[in-house]
């Protein structure tokens with residue numbers, strides 16, 4: 001089904017120096033396990049040599065990949081190249097924490113041919129950083145962007161978080177202004193979600209603070225979109241903005257358009273043809289499986305054409321690229337216009353979607369309610 005598309009490679013580095021109280025990603029603070037993990041990761045690469053051959057995107061995420069030493073990062077990419085073919089224009093992204101970035105580290109990353117850096121800035125407001133339990137300051141965030149530029153990065157992305165308790169629209173817009181002043185090529189703006197089992201989620205349930213209600217959340221979203229579009233950024237996916245099409249994330253696009261991808265490391269997900277599988281979340285289980293010569297896979301699911309179609313609808317309505325109706329029909333055997341014509345024309349009249357030249361796209365207002373749109 002997706003076998004003709006070029007796959008992407010995701011590598012999960014499951015370590016953090018400390019755990020942020022809002023985060024529910026899998027990561028461990030036991031850094032002494034890093035060498036064992038890297039040995040297992042290299043073995044896992046070897047296990048997939050026969051199933052995946054070439055990639056044109058590599059995304060080193062986490063966790064905090066910038067906790068690895070330059071030598072360890074270089075080894076990761078060397079092993080990737082030993083096991084797989086990276087096409088000549090491969091986008092290689094690394095997620096980083098501003099506190100870990102200095103000129104020599106950044107220059108080593110460029111020497112390892114990493115060409116895209118994502119910096120987890122989250123906010124340019126010290127109070128918000130404090131509330132989020134981040135281990136970097138505003139000053140470090142600022143200098144990490146400047147240093148990345150000086151080290152030769154031409155594709156810099158900043159991650160930011162909004163709807164933080166105590167934050168108002170003005171202070172969020174101030175963070176956005178400071179971000180834009182640094183001219184990053186890419187911005188990801190995520191709304192804070194408080195998962196029940198995280199320390200912040202527990203404090204919220206205990207009534208320690210309030211979170212913005214639905215109307216205010218919507219206002220945050222629309223103000224973000226308007227401000228960034230007015231300053232020249234393309235709002236190309238619900239949470240993502242790029243300074244031109246050439247700076248949209250090619251790797252993330254693979255998740256949104258059902259391209260195949262291989263995920264290595266604990267908790268990483270993979271997708272190929274109509275199969276999705278994911279690795280053990282726990283580092284111990286991951287290491288034990290690999291050291292016993294087994295794939296560290298927790299579970300595999302086989303998706304029907306109908307399930308794939310529903311996913312494609314959900315994912316397509318989250319991107320400004322939208323859904324090419326004829327391609328959708330060919331791939332998922334479903335004629336959206338014939339089956340859902342009535343509801344689609346209501347949504348178009350209400351300004352949530354647009355149907356032009358055989359493409360269904362969400363409008364700016366539609367992106368704000370993308371999850372509901374996919375329930376048509």
Ligand code: SF4
Pocket residue numbers: 015016018019020023024025027062063064097
């Ligand atoms: S650094 Fe990132 S992955 Fe690690 S705990 Fe904080 S938010 Fe989660």
